[in-house]
Amino acid sequence: MSEAAQQTAPESMQPQPLTAKAFAARSAVSGLAPLTIPRRSPQPQDVQIEILYCGVCHSDLHQVRDEWQSAMPTVYPVVPGHEIVGRVVKVGSDVTKFKPGDLAAVGCMVDTCRTCANCRAGLEQYCTTGFTLTYNSPDVFLGGVTYGGYSEAIVVDEAFVLRVPANLNLAGVAPLLCAGITTYSPLRHWNVGKGQKVGVVGLGGLGHMGVKFAHAFGAHTVLFTTSPNKTADAVRLGADEVIISKNEAEMSRHADSFDFILDCVSAEHDLNAYLPLLKLDGTLCLVGAPEKAAPVAAFNLLMRRRSVAGSAIGSIHETQEMLDFCGKNSVTSDVELIPIQQINQAYERLLKSDVKYRFVIDMASLK
Numbered sequence: 001m002s003e004a005a006q007q008t009a010p011e012s013m014q015p016q017p018l019t020a021k022a023f024a025a026r027s028a029v030s031g032l033a034p035l036t037i038p039r040r041s042p043q044p045q046d047v048q049i050e051i052l053y054c055g056v057c058h059s060d061l062h063q064v065r066d067e068w069q070s071a072m073p074t075v076y077p078v079v080p081g082h083e084i085v086g087r088v089v090k091v092g093s094d095v096t097k098f099k100p101g102d103l104a105a106v107g108c109m110v111d112t113c114r115t116c117a118n119c120r121a122g123l124e125q126y127c128t129t130g131f132t133l134t135y136n137s138p139d140v141f142l143g144g145v146t147y148g149g150y151s152e153a154i155v156v157d158e159a160f161v162l163r164v165p166a167n168l169n170l171a172g173v174a175p176l177l178c179a180g181i182t183t184y185s186p187l188r189h190w191n192v193g194k195g196q197k198v199g200v201v202g203l204g205g206l207g208h209m210g211v212k213f214a215h216a217f218g219a220h221t222v223l224f225t226t227s228p229n230k231t232a233d234a235v236r237l238g239a240d241e242v243i244i245s246k247n248e249a250e251m252s253r254h255a256d257s258f259d260f261i262l263d264c265v266s267a268e269h270d271l272n273a274y275l276p277l278l279k280l281d282g283t284l285c286l287v288g289a290p291e292k293a294a295p296v297a298a299f300n301l302l303m304r305r306r307s308v309a310g311s312a313i314g315s316i317h318e319t320q321e322m323l324d325f326c327g328k329n330s331v332t333s334d335v336e337l338i339p340i341q342q343i344n345q346a347y348e349r350l351l352k353s354d355v356k357y358r359f360v361i362d363m364a365s366l367k
């Protein structure tokens with residue numbers, strides 16, 4: 001217990017941490033298995049949420065297997081999950097946005113410094129003095145690291161809890177908290193819309209939301225895929241054209257034609273195959289985060305003043321805007337609902353690009 005806490009109440013009166021059932025990986029090769037974890041008892045600003053659904057992001061797999069070792073080493077045991085939808089069961093005395101019984105959602109962040117220039121600008125996903133991710137970040141309340149949404153409960157500061165539109169399918173909402181905002185934010189930032197030709201690379205969890213949003217924003221939307229069998233689905237999801245990226249002749253027919261390409265690929269691939277497809281001043285924006293760095297040929301950039309950019313999730317304000325947009329336009333993720341006991345098989349399928357188009361854990365299976 002911290003010194004500050006000892007000054008406010010004798011130890012016997014301190015609320016005991018709660019415990020919650022969860023699934024965790026104990027090492028990079030162990031797979032996931034049941035674990036009981038502590039959660040802090042709600043502080044005045046906190047919302048305690050019973051988790052109903054949690055999406056399975058490829059970032060969960062990268063981190064469970066410690067594939068981001070150099071940027072973000074994994075601390076074990078790790079409880080992944082940052083696409084969380086649930087119901088509020090308890091709120092602290094200072095909470096104003098939520099009451100017990102409300103739907104609530106949590107994405108990739110549970111706190112930031114709130115004082116750096118980026119936080120003050122409302123872009124706390126780019127906090128420069130360190131932010132607290134939903135899992136695998138230092139936990140200032142309980143010590144150790146934060147634990148994510150593959151769990152029956154979570155306690156989060158209300159400033160990082162989102163409101164969920166009541167008209168949407170809840171399992172389909174969960175992936176919006178990462179796959180949704182991660183594609184919505186760059187498409188908005190680069191003003192994608194009518195009159196533009198926009199590419200989305202990879203039809204996975206992020207990619208299928210990228211296709212839905214680019215289409216909803218009015219752009220001529222083109223999916224690049226390595227999986228020819230996804231063509232019909234891509235068109236159903238909103239793609240105007242589908243390009244099989246391994247077909248060089250098909251790729252070169254689109255040279256100098258794209259305004260913007262959003263790269264949602266989880267594994268090593270050649271960025272230089274996409275850069276020549278951008279027109280003057282076009283941008284290739286990376287949201288996918290493969291383990292290995294990718295080389296970029298200077299000539300592919302300088303001959304058309306092209307840019308390679310990156311984007312990380314989105315702010316809390318923009319995440320709420322995205323959820324409200326989805327409520328208004330009936331946008332949700334296409335999901336395969338799984339019991340948590342199938343999580344290790346789901347990871348294997350994710351590695352084979354075999355998911356339509358996001359696994360979501362039905363947390364009732366953890367009871």
Ligand code: NAP
Pocket residue numbers: 056057058059060062178179182201202203204205206207224225226227230264265266267268269286287288289290311312313350351353354355357
């Ligand atoms: P996912 O569901 O596994 O989708 C990845 C897709 O990439 C696959 O469906 C596949 O699409 C394509 N792909 C896979 N291997 C490939 C290869 N070797 N060559 C070319 N294409 C390949 O993953 P996700 O959950 O959408 O996540 C995608 C990436 O974004 C991950 O690296 C994740 O960590 C990252 N991410 C970043 C942020 C951020 O803030 N920037 C947020 C969330 C996730 P096709 O079958 O259509 O080819």
Ligand code: ZN
Pocket residue numbers: 057058059060082178179
């Ligand atoms: Zn994610």
Ligand code: ZN
Pocket residue numbers: 112113114115116117118119120124126127128129130
């Ligand atoms: Zn900050």
